[in-house]
Amino acid sequence: MLIDIHTHVQQFNNEDIEILINNSRKNNVKIIIAAGTTISDSQNSVNLSTKYDEIYAAVGIHPQNILDENTNKYIEKLTEMAKHKKTIMISEIGLDFQENSPEKKIQKEFFYEQIILAKKLNLPVAFHVRNAEKEAIDLLKSSKINELRSVAHYFSGNYDYAKKLIENNIYISVAKPFLRDEILSDVIKKIPIEQLVIETDSYPQYFKKNRLRWTEPKDLVLIVEKLANLKKVKSQFIIDKIEQNSKYVLNI
Numbered sequence: 001m002l003i004d005i006h007t008h009v010q011q012f013n014n015e016d017i018e019i020l021i022n023n024s025r026k027n028n029v030k031i032i033i034a035a036g037t038t039i040s041d042s043q044n045s046v047n048l049s050t051k052y053d054e055i056y057a058a059v060g061i062h063p064q065n066i067l068d069e070n071t072n073k074y075i076e077k078l079t080e081m082a083k084h085k086k087t088i089m090i091s092e093i094g095l096d097f098q099e100n101s102p103e104k105k106i107q108k109e110f111f112y113e114q115i116i117l118a119k120k121l122n123l124p125v126a127f128h129v130r131n132a133e134k135e136a137i138d139l140l141k142s143s144k145i146n147e148l149r150s151v152a153h154y155f156s157g158n159y160d161y162a163k164k165l166i167e168n169n170i171y172i173s174v175a176k177p178f179l180r181d182e183i184l185s186d187v188i189k190k191i192p193i194e195q196l197v198i199e200t201d202s203y204p205q206y207f208k209k210n211r212l213r214w215t216e217p218k219d220l221v222l223i224v225e226k227l228a229n230l231k232k233v234k235s236q237f238i239i240d241k242i243e244q245n246s247k248y249v250l251n252i
């Protein structure tokens with residue numbers, strides 16, 4: 001089976017989610033993690049997870065959304081949602097230092113506190129890092145992330161960064177960009193298959209007029225094919241390994 005370890009499928013409308021689930025079923029995608037980005041979006045993930053067997057929820061506040069809502073008592077709110085039987089991860093959390101982002105200090109506080117929450121609840125973490133690799137590694141080390149099961153989502157770094165992630169017991173999640181990016185694909189080729197999981201980061205792409213071009217969990221098939229090509233092994237070998245890795249990370 002295929003497992004999409006990071007998406008935002010809760011952001012699709014009802015009609016589109018039906019299409020997406022049908023496409024997923026046809027392509028053997030059996031588990032889809034719907035990661036929240038705010039308190040209300042996390043609640044939507046939990047709600048959607050009760051409607052479809054294959055959807056599981058992740059709850060968390062994305063670094064870009066820290067100031068979007070009243071985040072007063074956010075740890076209590078996340079804790080409550082994390083106790084739902086279909087919540088199996090803390091995500092999407094992290095650091096994003098691109099221009100016009102929330103203050104670095106606040107981002108670090110939210111990231112740290114949500115990692116500590118994951119530890120308290122014994123849930124795995126999937127995190128986002130953009131323009132903040134050094135700061136992220138420092139924070140991950142100081143929060144002893146190696147004691148948790150965790151995933152660097154949408155990996156797009158260099159091999160040095162990949163090595164630092166692996167040293168800290170972090171799984172590396174591969175998404176679609178390496179299908180076209182040769183530099184990235186050379187890096188991913190060097191990462192041991194034992195350390196990889198896969199994702200689509202699917203969200204509704206209303207800016208793409210052709211609905212068929214939207215990224216959906218079914219696109220995991222393309223990622224598997226490319227990994228099989230890079231590693232010069234059969235697709236089924238990749239599927240089995242990734243399934244094993246993902247189940248270990250998710251503790252299922």
Ligand SMILES: [Zn+2]
Pocket residue numbers: 006007008035092201
């Ligand atoms: Zn995401």
